[in-house]
Amino acid sequence: MNIAAYVWQIGGCLLAIALAPLFAGWVTQCRAWLQNRSAPSLWQPYRILRKLLHKDAALATHASPLFRSAPYVVFATMALAAAIIPSVTTELPLARVADAIALVGLFATGRVFMALAAMDVGTAFGTLGARREMMIGFLTEPALLMVLFSAFLMFGSTALPAIVEGTLTAHQFVLHPSLAFAGVAFVMVLLAENARLPIDNPSTHLELTMIHEAMVLEYSARHLALIEWASWLKLFNYACIGFALFMPWGIVVNGADPRLLVLAIAALLLKLVIAGAALALFETVSAKLRLFRAPEFLTMAFLLAVLGLLVHLLLEV
Amino acid sequence: MSALATVTPLAVLLYLIAAWLLVGALGLVQSNRIGWVARILFPLGALVALGVAGMGALALTADFTAQSALLPLGLPDLPFHVRLDALSGFFLLLLGSAGAGISIFAAGYFRQGEGTAPGLLCLQYHVFLASMAMVILADDAYLFMVAWETMALSSYFLVTTQHRLPEIRRAGFLYLLMAHVGALALLLCFGVLHGGSWQMTFDAMRGATLAPAWASVAFVLALFGFGAKAGMVPLHVWLPEAHPAAPSPVSAMMSALMLKTAIYGLLRVSLDLLHVGPWWWGLLTLGLGLGTALYGAIFAAVQADMKRLLAYSSIENIGLILAGIGLALVCRSFDMRLLAALALAAALIHAFNHAFFKSLLFLATGSVMHATGERSLGKLGGLIRRMPWVAMLALIGSLAIAGLPPLNGFVSEWLLLQAFLQTPHIPHAFLNMIVPLGAAIVSLTAALAGYVMVKFYGVIFLGQPREPALREAHDAGALERLGLIWLALGCVLIGIFPQVALDVVGRVTLSLVGTTVQHGQSAWWMTPVASNRASYSGLWLWLGLLLVIGATFVLVRLFHHGRLRRTPPWDCGYPWQTPRMQDTAEGFGQPIRHLFGPVFRQQRELPLPSDLQPRYSVLISDRFWHALYLPLARLTRRIADSLAFLQGGRLSIYLLYSFVTLIFLLVCVQ
Numbered sequence: 001m002n003i004a005a006y007v008w009q010i011g012g013c014l015l016a017i018a019l020a021p022l023f024a025g026w027v028t029q030c031r032a033w034l035q036n037r038s039a040p041s042l043w044q045p046y047r048i049l050r051k052l053l054h055k056d057a058a059l060a061t062h063a064s065p066l067f068r069s070a071p072y073v074v075f076a077t078m079a080l081a082a083a084i085i086p087s088v089t090t091e092l093p094l095a096r097v098a099d100a101i102a103l104v105g106l107f108a109t110g111r112v113f114m115a116l117a118a119m120d121v122g123t124a125f126g127t128l129g130a131r132r133e134m135m136i137g138f139l140t141e142p143a144l145l146m147v148l149f150s151a152f153l154m155f156g157s158t159a160l161p162a163i164v165e166g167t168l169t170a171h172q173f174v175l176h177p178s179l180a181f182a183g184v185a186f187v188m189v190l191l192a193e194n195a196r197l198p199i200d201n202p203s204t205h206l207e208l209t210m211i212h213e214a215m216v217l218e219y220s221a222r223h224l225a226l227i228e229w230a231s232w233l234k235l236f237n238y239a240c241i242g243f244a245l246f247m248p249w250g251i252v253v254n255g256a257d258p259r260l261l262v263l264a265i266a267a268l269l270l271k272l273v274i275a276g277a278a279l280a281l282f283e284t285v286s287a288k289l290r291l292f293r294a295p296e297f298l299t300m301a302f303l304l305a306v307l308g309l310l311v312h313l314l315l316e317v
Numbered sequence: 318m319s320a321l322a323t324v325t326p327l328a329v330l331l332y333l334i335a336a337w338l339l340v341g342a343l344g345l346v347q348s349n350r351i352g353w354v355a356r357i358l359f360p361l362g363a364l365v366a367l368g369v370a371g372m373g374a375l376a377l378t379a380d381f382t383a384q385s386a387l388l389p390l391g392l393p394d395l396p397f398h399v400r401l402d403a404l405s406g407f408f409l410l411l412l413g414s415a416g417a418g419i420s421i422f423a424a425g426y427f428r429q430g431e432g433t434a435p436g437l438l439c440l441q442y443h444v445f446l447a448s449m450a451m452v453i454l455a456d457d458a459y460l461f462m463v464a465w466e467t468m469a470l471s472s473y474f475l476v477t478t479q480h481r482l483p484e485i486r487r488a489g490f491l492y493l494l495m496a497h498v499g500a501l502a503l504l505l506c507f508g509v510l511h512g513g514s515w516q517m518t519f520d521a522m523r524g525a526t527l528a529p530a531w532a533s534v535a536f537v538l539a540l541f542g543f544g545a546k547a548g549m550v551p552l553h554v555w556l557p558e559a560h561p562a563a564p565s566p567v568s569a570m571m572s573a574l575m576l577k578t579a580i581y582g583l584l585r586v587s588l589d590l591l592h593v594g595p596w597w598w599g600l601l602t603l604g605l606g607l608g609t610a611l612y613g614a615i616f617a618a619v620q621a622d623m624k625r626l627l628a629y630s631s632i633e634n635i636g637l638i639l640a641g642i643g644l645a646l647v648c649r650s651f652d653m654r655l656l657a658a659l660a661l662a663a664a665l666i667h668a669f670n671h672a673f674f675k676s677l678l679f680l681a682t683g684s685v686m687h688a689t690g691e692r693s694l695g696k697l698g699g700l701i702r703r704m705p706w707v708a709m710l711a712l713i714g715s716l717a718i719a720g721l722p723p724l725n726g727f728v729s730e731w732l733l734l735q736a737f738l739q740t741p742h743i744p745h746a747f748l749n750m751i752v753p754l755g756a757a758i759v760s761l762t763a764a765l766a767g768y769v770m771v772k773f774y775g776v777i778f779l780g781q782p783r784e785p786a787l788r789e790a791h792d793a794g795a796l797e798r799l800g801l802i803w804l805a806l807g808c809v810l811i812g813i814f815p816q817v818a819l820d821v822v823g824r825v826t827l828s829l830v831g832t833t834v835q836h837g838q839s840a841w842w843m844t845p846v847a848s849n850r851a852s853y854s855g856l857w858l859w860l861g862l863l864l865v866i867g868a869t870f871v872l873v874r875l876f877h878h879g880r881l882r883r884t885p886p887w888d889c890g891y892p893w894q895t896p897r898m899q900d901t902a903e904g905f906g907q908p909i910r911h912l913f914g915p916v917f918r919q920q921r922e923l924p925l926p927s928d929l930q931p932r933y934s935v936l937i938s939d940r941f942w943h944a945l946y947l948p949l950a951r952l953t954r955r956i957a958d959s960l961a962f963l964q965g966g967r968l969s970i971y972l973l974y975s976f977v978t979l980i981f982l983l984v985c986v987q
Contacts, residue, residue: 053877060886062781064701066712076865083861096842097857098722101731105722108767112721115771119899122699122780123888127900130775135908138768142760145734149756152738158851218886222873295912306757313741313750 005091008261009083012092015265016082020236021045021229023272028203030280045232052225060121060218070117071219071226077110078233087240088264089252090161099158100148103241104141107193110230111137118215129214132291136199136211139298140189146305147182147189150312151245154178160241164248176316181308183246187282188301190242192294194235197283199294209288239275240268247271326372327384327401330409330454333368334447340365341443348436351428358439359424360796362446363417369450370413376406377824385456385520392459398518400456403828404589407665407821408453408581414807415573415672416446422680422800423566425793426687433478445471445570452578457518458507461582465503469496472575475567476559488558495555499545503582506538510590522590532591536598539586540605546579548632549639550609551941556632557616561624561692565683568624569676572631577668580638587646588661588829596650596748603643607758610636614765615916618772618909619937621694621902623682626773627675630718633762634671638664640755641733644740647752649830651743658826659834659845660736665822667729670717670811674726677714677804678773681707684793684801685777689786694773694902699782703790708778710801717808719770720763723858725811728818728843730763735851765909772905781896813855816843903935910937918943 025045032039083094084103098106115130152158154176155166192199195212204210216227250267252260289297340362347353375381383402391397427435448471451464477489511517512525527535548556560568587598613633620626641664648657684707691697701708717724737756743749782788793801811818823833834845844852888894910917918938924931
């Protein structure tokens with residue numbers, strides 16, 4: 001491990017934090033284009049952040065310290081998750097600290113804090129949002145783990161960098177049928193976890209259907225800014241997990257020329273552009289599911305992931 | 318006897334157990350003076366517990382060899398054998414360290430005039446502790462069963478502290494019944510294990526050679542007997558009744574410590590006394606464990622009573638521990654020692670973790686009950702503002718039990734998942750297909766545990782108080798707090814230094830399956846099997862999280878103001894909010910009830926649109942109760958009724974029965 005690795009470790013994490021709002025802006029822009037609306041600027045998320053950070057925080061009278069600290073915890077879990085995911089290089093010293101199982105655990109920590117904070121003020125919508133979020137979470141979390149398990153079994157490691165290296169240094173290109181199942185399941189998990197259609201609509205405030213927005217209703221100013229940033233970062237992280245598992249091309253592998261980093265960042269940006277457009281397209285053509293149908297969607301994701309695991313064990317071992 | 322004269326850890330342990338009994342007996346001296354019993358005796362008991370933990374830890378050091386001794390007690394031809402080895406040392410460490418926290422809490426908890434007299438309670442409490450320690454130290458079946466029964470009886474009396482309430486008597490009876498059904502199975506199990514030598518020492522059983530069929534009979538009996546004590550589905554029905562009935566420190570002891578003695582017994586019989594076994598033992602244990610885990614988690618999610626919720630959560634955790642043991646058995650049967658050690662380490666660390674976070678949560682519910690007089694989740698809420706200490710410590714327990722990094726619950730879950738990931742190397746086509754699917758159930762259970770804990774914590778401590786009386790709730794006293802802090806500290810420390818726990822457990826796995834899992838002696842990392850396969854560092858994760866939280870906080874404050882305005886909650890602009898608009902416990906569990914509908918037995922009462930006073934009610938009960946236990950009870954009753962003619966009420970007839978039996982037995986002996 002050299003100094004450069006540590007520098008890049010921190011640099012990559014900061015890059016993710018900086019790029020996440022841009023990615024969210026890009027998805028929103030694509031959605032607007034596809035829906036024949038005039039699109040907000042690509043920089044709109046940054047403007048929102050600046051606006052929120054300048055405002056006075058309005059806090060419910062009986063909000064507890066938990067409510068005030070939750071945004072920091074949620075943001076920290078997402079930032080730390082960004083540090084573990086190999087999006088540009090696999091030489092990540094921190095990836096040894098927490099492998100992909102711990103990554104799923106970090107996401108869960110963020111979710112639990114978010115739900116607890118939503119229940120803290122004790123409003124009808126807060127608890128409603130917390131309950132729905134936990135309902136979705138308890139199905140997506142095992143589904144995500146199962147998706148990762150197929151990859152773990154393939155490469156014999158639970159560290160994401162090792163999986164990326166395994167794919168990139170393979171001598172021949174092998175098409176794994178299990179990855180197809182895992183890929184579909186992963187996309188479904190990504191949509192559900194990031195409050196996207198068809199589970200939740202990020203741009204809705206319709207009381208009866210909202211999930212994520214219901215939880216953050218009581219937040220304002222800097223707390224809301226951190227939560228919004230964290231949720232953009234979460235989307236970014238999920239996209240990067242997807243890249244690492246299913247299309248790791250371009251990521252600098254251990255020991256390669258560090259000058260390739262520039263190329264790797266360009267590859268990452270290209271992948272983000274494509275993924276953002278695909279996400280927007282998917283959201284545009286799908287309609288929101290009734291809330292009672294959401295568990296069916298998620299159970300299907302879970303079962304698909306388990307099926308992927310079975311296919312791997314049946315055909316590929 | 319000579320062993321007792323020199324100062325060995327075993328001798329010290331025996332004196333400490335005697336000290337527990339003495340402390341208990343001293344309670345009778347002034348049995349109604351709460352100051353004497355609670356403020357002096359219980360802290361003394363906690364000190365003894367620390368001593369027990371220390372001796373247990375000594376047994377886990379690298380240069381310790383197993384010690385055994387004969388006690389000058391017992392029957393003339395059947396002296397008591399005791400033995401201290403790595404496995405018993407580990408469980409004594411668990412018993413002592415978690416028990417110390419519970420005892421300190423109990424010192425502040427027990428009040429005058431709650432059911433049984435304090436002195437008597439003190440006696441039962443310490444006899445319970447001492448008997449658990451004796452179960453762990455016992456080295457012959459005779460002493461084991463004596464201690465096992467003492468444990469069941471003393472805990473029965475503790476459960477029925479409030480014996481004036483009929484439902485508590487009923488819960489106590491159910492517990493006693495299940496304990497004895499289990500004990501019968503254990504008695505039969507030991508009867509098989511001695512293998513015809515009629516030597517009741519564990520040493521002899523270790524040496525006995527059993528036919529494979531008899532070994533399997535012994536294993537199934539042990540699984541039944543210890544499973545009944547541990548709360549394995551379908552033998553779990555007593556647990557959600559007995560745990561809520563007992564006072565909170567007793568619930569904590571039963572859940573955190575007593576269930577672990579059953580785990581200890583299962584490990585002792587299956588991995589120590591029976592050295593080898595076919596793979597289906599492991600698969601059976603694994604399947605039952607996974608079923609138990611999922612079942613417990615699903616039922617915990619729909620409970621409306623906080624102690625019942627925790628009781629079901631105990632069932633879930635026992636299921637995870639059993640799954641780990643089952644996996645270890647599967648791997649041992651194929652002589653895959655490293656993998657067996659990994660699964661066993663996961664199970665043991667989970668047992669240790671569970672002792673800490675579950676007792677922490679049970680004790681926190683005790684503080685809440687003292688402060689509010691309420692056990693029903695539907696009448697609590699908002700206590701984080703009135704009880705900040707209990708709320709903060711319970712938060713640590715809740716996050717730990719939900720298996721969230723960087724606390725201790727995550728560590729054991731991580732190890733268990735790692736163990737599952739290795740199983741495709743099993744040289745058995747069917748098993749390496751079916752076992753990795755267990756990981757799916759483990760991860761589903763873990764995620765459900767998160768759901769349950771958000772419900773538990775959120776409904777009790779967050780939101781607005783659902784009853785006006787809650788506004789007068791008071792925080793826990795100093796001793797109660799100390800006990801809670803001790804247990805919370807355990808949760809945090811194992812989370813920070815999981816590799817220490819793995820090293821400690823390594824002594825046990827070395828003695829039971831012949832290898833350790835820790836790869837390399839690193840103070841910072843937990844690297845089971847191989848460092849390129851998986852690694853986790855609790856310390857660095859803690860540091861990372863604290864660093865990022867700190868940096869975010871400083872940056873936000875540095876570049877922007879910290880101005881804050883207090884306003885009424887917004888709630889989409891709706892001004893007339895009442896606490897009744899929050900989710901109830903039933904409401905929060907509704908998605909689970911919806912999703913897993915067929916698992917529950919639901920009796921619903923839905924209002925008609927025309928009802929003037931609409932009433933909605935739903936009663937959820939265990940299917941096993943109606944499908945298995947009630948029919949069994951009816952059958953027993955029918956048999957008893959048909960045999961009732963034997964009971965004529967005349968003494969001469971009864972004497973005749975005894976005479977005939979005696980003749981029959983004499984014929985048999987011939």
